[in-house]
Amino acid sequence: MTLVKSNKNRSPMAVSSFFNDPFFSDFPDTRQSLMNRLFNGGNQESFDFSPAINVKEKGNDIHIEMAAPGLSKEDFNITMDDGILTISAEKEDKKEEEKEGYMKKEFSYNSFSRSMRLPENIDEEKEVNAKYKDGVLKLILHKKPGGEKKPKSIKVS
The missing domain is CATH 2.60.40.790 (Immunoglobulin-like)
Known part of the structure; x- marks a missing residue:
């Protein structure tokens, strides 16, 4: 098992830049959905409903x-x-x-x-x-x- 030091002062924008990685560019809906879940607290009312x-x-x-x-x-x-x-x-x-x-x-x-x-x-x-x-x-x-x-x-x- 490996322990990883946590940085509690890390800005949410650091996570945001992670999803701007080219790997995620082929999945714009997935990237946006992940961003909504992270920054809107997973609140279902904030998602499009179909x-x-x-x-x-x-x-x-x-x-x-x-x-x-x-x-x-x-x-x-x-x-x-x-x-x-x-x-x-x-x-x-x-x-x-x-x-x-x-x-x-x-x-x-x-x-x-x-x-x-x-x-x-x-x-x-x-x-x-x-x-x-x-x-x-x-x-x-x-x-x-x-x-x-x-x-x-x-x-x-």
Whole structure:
């Protein structure tokens, strides 16, 4: 085992310059993520939030599930326009606490937006079923009657 002397007076900028090393230049997202974790204390509220989405085809419907805990159904804005489904949400929290001799104020703001191109056979005129429960948003989109479009075979003469 080797003991290494610690320098408690070391500036955070020394760590920052370490991540500017060319080794990390091929991974800009990783470098930025590491920097955020180091200098923002790993606070999840300081990171960009993009919830995971599952898409399943069941019969004549498309089921979409999105994990978005900590929100309420009023925080969501869902639009479907010209074959593009967009799900976005904004949430702002403010807390104030006053006790003997001090005042504490905290606030946070989180938002995200996810868009996806829908298959051509989705019926945008039909009502979309949307429910939010236990941190999961569930959407059911309906296909147009007539089923899947089959590719047309063309013979060369």
